[in-house]
Amino acid sequence: MDLRNKKLTEEEFFGIRKEVLTHWPTGSEVDLQEAVEYLKKVPDEKNFAKKLRKAKEEGVTLAQPRAGVALISEHIKLLNYLEDEGGADLLPSTIDSYTRQNRYNECQIGIDESLKAGRSLLNGFPAVNHGVKGCREVYESIKNPIQARHGTPDARLLSEIITASGWTSNEGGGISYNIPYAKSVSMEKTIRDWQYCDRLTGWYEEQGIELNREPFGPLTGTLVPPSISNTVAILEALLAAEQGVKNVTVGYGQCGNMVQDIAAIRALEEQTEEYLKRFGYSDVFVTTVFHQWMGGFPADEAKAFGVISVGAATAAMAGATKVIVKTPHEAIGIPTMEANAQGIRDTIMTLNMLKGQRMPMSPELQTEINIIKAETRCMLESVYEVGKGDFARGTVEAFKLGIVDIPFAPSKYNAGKMMPARDNSGAVRYLMTGNIPFTKDIIDFNKAKLVERGQFEKRDVTFQMTVDDIFAVGKGNLIGRPE
Numbered sequence: 001m002d003l004r005n006k007k008l009t010e011e012e013f014f015g016i017r018k019e020v021l022t023h024w025p026t027g028s029e030v031d032l033q034e035a036v037e038y039l040k041k042v043p044d045e046k047n048f049a050k051k052l053r054k055a056k057e058e059g060v061t062l063a064q065p066r067a068g069v070a071l072i073s074e075h076i077k078l079l080n081y082l083e084d085e086g087g088a089d090l091l092p093s094t095i096d097s098y099t100r101q102n103r104y105n106e107c108q109i110g111i112d113e114s115l116k117a118g119r120s121l122l123n124g125f126p127a128v129n130h131g132v133k134g135c136r137e138v139y140e141s142i143k144n145p146i147q148a149r150h151g152t153p154d155a156r157l158l159s160e161i162i163t164a165s166g167w168t169s170n171e172g173g174g175i176s177y178n179i180p181y182a183k184s185v186s187m188e189k190t191i192r193d194w195q196y197c198d199r200l201t202g203w204y205e206e207q208g209i210e211l212n213r214e215p216f217g218p219l220t221g222t223l224v225p226p227s228i229s230n231t232v233a234i235l236e237a238l239l240a241a242e243q244g245v246k247n248v249t250v251g252y253g254q255c256g257n258m259v260q261d262i263a264a265i266r267a268l269e270e271q272t273e274e275y276l277k278r279f280g281y282s283d284v285f286v287t288t289v290f291h292q293w294m295g296g297f298p299a300d301e302a303k304a305f306g307v308i309s310v311g312a313a314t315a316a317m318a319g320a321t322k323v324i325v326k327t328p329h330e331a332i333g334i335p336t337m338e339a340n341a342q343g344i345r346d347t348i349m350t351l352n353m354l355k356g357q358r359m360p361m362s363p364e365l366q367t368e369i370n371i372i373k374a375e376t377r378c379m380l381e382s383v384y385e386v387g388k389g390d391f392a393r394g395t396v397e398a399f400k401l402g403i404v405d406i407p408f409a410p411s412k413y414n415a416g417k418m419m420p421a422r423d424n425s426g427a428v429r430y431l432m433t434g435n436i437p438f439t440k441d442i443i444d445f446n447k448a449k450l451v452e453r454g455q456f457e458k459r460d461v462t463f464q465m466t467v468d469d470i471f472a473v474g475k476g477n478l479i480g481r482p483e
């Protein structure tokens, strides 16, 4: 494996780039020098990295929806509605599934069919097919910073096009857009492809353009223990920093126990900064993003607003820099623009009511921060060890060995030996640790918490708890109590 956690030289980067730009005709629209001049004109209030920096300095939590439709004019109408009627502080373009799989031919068919049908027949915005011209039209028609949100193992061409278009943030990473999103794409390939995406960001940074990168926090969004998602986020932050990324937002998906969720955000921010500093990346600006409930949603819209509000409140009390907003149509599918705006207004109302408030430190909160950091440290140190000091090689080895193991992931490269379950307070714990090299006291801590639940429910601690937890939310509960 010649994979290295080493900044790509300009020669390596521009060598790969030639081929990447041929993947679709719109690649020929990308001219880096011209793009630098275009990006230099992006006003501060439309620069994603700068707006996040300002939010962290002011101690406010920004609200960002997901949104994406097939046609440029409809997409602009949607984004304008979400910023004007919804009040969104930051804008997305959620990219469609064909683009995420590099199936640009099918995107083209989807665009043509959408034109005929007069409505979006794609589940997101096909940015590669619309090219720099189309993406710049979107950027020039909105007031807030815009980010590409997707799930693309090979996002090299997509990243080139959206960045040249004034979109000053890109979500994803070689782990977080592989394991939860792909079945058989090798970890080595996606880490290498995301090194390219990060090196592109690093190249723009070297020209004086500030850009934000955001690893995808929630992963499979199903009972993911906080230390698993924090480990992945920190690994991707380290890999990005090596390529020259200077502004990173690490993320986490709400699990449901508020103290654990707040601890996860606090631990994530502190430990990301600790590891970046330790490995020599002291000039990387770190922010956090909290994703509102990523599990199944109630169909009843009033109940859905309850779920959205709890997520917004947790983000506020945690002091997250950004919160990703859900909608009352989550149970149905792609929301209408009105429903999407309602989710944002619900969230902003909640954030405003809690403005300036934070969950105070307590023995319970400190315990959760400590255990998350200890579990995360076990995994990160082990990745470093099996990689012989190289986090890229270590990540590939770690997934092969199950040292890092993401629950319910489709990827055949994920061990799938670890199993989570909720404890009696709904916090996500390790039922089975698989090959994760936890210390005995960590294993004992998790076991004790699950034994507590077993005693309360008068049943053994078994995988049945995991199964019950997965179905619980659909029944309107957090913990899957025995019937």
Ligand SMILES: CC[C@H]1O[C@@H](n2cnc3c(N)ncnc32)[C@H](O)[C@@H]1O
Pocket: 066, 067, 068, 069, 094, 123, 124, 125, 326, 330, 333, 334, 335
């Ligand atoms: C990560 C999965 C999340 O992305 C949301 N999502 C996916 N595509 C779109 C879309 N096109 N518009 C709005 N929300 C979307 C989906 O509802 C889910 O909450």
